[in-house]
Amino acid sequence: MSNSELMSIGAFAQRSGLTPSALRFYADSGLLAPAETDSVSGYRYYSGDQVVRASVLRRLREIGMPLAAVAAVFEAGAGEAARLVDEHVAKVVGDAALAQRQAAGIKCVLGGDLPAVPVAVLKGPVLADAVEQVLTASVDEPGLPVLAGLRIETSPEAVTLTATDRYRLSTRTLVPAGPPGQTWAGTVSGDELRVAVAGIRRSALVRVEATPQGIRLRVADGADRYCRLLAEEFPDHRLMLASLGEVTTRVTVAKEVLLRALEEHPGERIALHVADAAVDVVSAGDEAPGDEAPGDEAPGDEKPGEEGTRIRLPAAVSGRALQVWFALTTLYPAVSTAIGPDLMLDLRGGDQPVTIRSADRGDFTTLAMPIKPDHSV
Structure with a gap:
């Protein structure tokens, strides 16, 4: 059908994704008038030229934009229209965050009579930092809501x-700042914890209490935060940690140097090639160091291969030479959230998880899964 041909309201509804009743409503609202209306039958006809406008209208309404704002978008130029859309989305996000904070407060009040068990006392700023660090390893995945949660396990120590x-x-261990708590474990909503972080950070001490439905965070300003428990079972991370293979190669490298190499490297999939006293960040076409011995190039020098790039970094290396491939989206956050100026990487082979932690602190650790050399997971 050419754009100049007319179609019935039913046919146009199928092409645009709008129902006939919605099309009548938008016509009466002045947002999408028919191309023609039969003066005798009153039948409405639309042209192919109107499909794009109808589709945009439908999508604007799907994100909750009011009719007046939709009209303003259609009347504006491209740049102004984009600004109006951004302005609406910012308001929606802000309203949702406000609702989330208010809901947490309401649940705290409603749960005031629930039995609460004190499980830990922690320093607020330390807890806030730990939550933000560890939650970088969470993800919103349809069908697996537990992957967006934070597993909390407490003991007296x-x-x-x-x-x-x-x-x-990612896992981080904190030392309680108050009297010994009790043994408890649960997985709580990561989104609700993120909302609570600002209040947690401003409180010198945070008292964590467990209830049948979640945890209550008692803070200095008296506006307690509440985070619900997730019903789904958290992955058996302790089994994974316990089943890690023997470390075959250990690398100590400056965090900022490695981070800068990952930022500057053009590849989305990269490998760490470890040998002698250097780590090479390489990509396809340059999967192994050249004939030069480590140290022949200045630290951080970039060397293009036929189809790739190699960046050499100085490092302390023990164990056998090894090359491990990673997706940048996996390796970069693991490095960027690590604590301290120097990182220790424990490698177990090209297909085994790599442990990344501070070279002098063991309270925050990340396991990063490699990809196969052919770049498949």
Whole structure:
């Protein structure tokens, strides 16, 4: 059908994704008038030229934009229209965040009579930082809501936070700042914890209490935060940690140097080639160092291969030479969230998880899953 041909309201509804009743409503609202209306029968006809406008109208309404704002978008130029859409989305996001904060407060009040068990006392700024660090390994995945959660495990001696997106697993252990708590474990909503972070950070001490439905975070300003428990079972991360193979290669490298190499490297899939006293960040076409011995190039020098790039970094290396491939989206956040100026990487082979942690602190650890040399997961 050419754009100049007319179609019935039913046919146009099928092409545009709008129902006939919605088309009548938008016609009466002045947002999408028919191309022609039969003066005798009153039948409405639309042209192919109107499909794009109808589709945009439908999508604007799907994101909750009011009719007056939709009209303003259609009347504006491209740049102004984009600004109006951004302005609407920002308002929706802000309203949702406000609703989330208010809902947490309401649940706290409603749950005031629920039995609460004190499980830990932690320093607020330390807990806030730990939550943000560990939650970088979470993900919103349809059908697996538990991957967006944070696993909390407490004992009288420590509180451990864990998150995983199946390609990374991050865990941090905190030392309680108050009297010994109780042994408890649960997976709580990561989104609700993110909302609570600002209040947690401003409180010198945070008292964590467990209820049958979630955790209550008692903070200094008296506006307690509440985060619900997720019903789904968290992945058996302890089994994965316990089943890790023997470390065959250990690397100590400056965090900022490695991070800068990952930022500057053009590849989306890269490999770490470890040998002697250097780590080469390489890509396809340059999968192994050239004939030069490590040290012949200045640290951080970039060397293009026939189809790839190699960036050499100084490092302390023990164990056998090894090359491991990663997706940048897995390796970069694992490096960027690590604690301290120097990182220790424990490698177990090209197809085994790599442990990334501070060279002098062991309370925050990330496991990063490699990809196969052919770039498949």
